Amino acid sequence: MEHPVYLERQWIVMIWIILPLVTLFSLGTQLLAGVHIDTGLMLIAPLVNLLVLTLLGRMTLSIDATHLRWSFGLFGWPAWNVALADIATAGATTTRWIEGRGIKKTSQGMLYNASGNAAIRITLRNGTSLRLGTQDPQRLLSYLLPRLAPNVVR
Structure with a gap:
């Protein structure tokens, strides 16, 4: 690829806001309700968020x-x-x-x-x-x- 003469970067702001908030809300309400959450899920949910944001965030x-x-x-x-x-x-x-x-x-x-x-x-x-x-x-x-x-x- 040659040096670009035009370059524009756009962030998908909604995905950066909504995805982490939904994950935090889902896990947080379950924890507050006293529901036992598997440790694997606690680790996998943020990793899935990170993967989605990395692949589609911009x-x-x-x-x-x-x-x-x-x-x-x-x-x-x-x-x-x-x-x-x-x-x-x-x-x-x-x-x-x-x-x-x-x-x-x-x-x-x-x-x-x-x-x-x-x-x-x-x-x-x-x-x-x-x-x-x-x-x-x-x-x-x-x-x-x-x-x-x-x-x-x-």
Whole structure:
């Protein structure tokens, strides 16, 4: 991977707040109620939280000279990329609140979203469509569009 000319990191704030709180509430209410909790569960629950937060807690978007790349997690996995030469169209769009956050298949193609409802829609030359959530679609497009082939619909 070359040095990126554009880099954006978005935290999935709700997962960082809700997941630990639900775990603490669940374990805490059982302890307060006097229910015996297996020591293994007391150790496994925080480890599962840590695994989920590590794999899905952040989304990173980047553009370099040849590719648009995006990934989830603190270590950049799972990750995807598309060659800039394979992009047929790119433009700003929005997501619906019901589509939520994360990685999902929608009626408009794959959606990769971490926060907010702003996104860019990418259509590839093979007809595949996808949306990438971003905090500032116009800024992202200002880096992406000049790097695309001259005949790309903008």
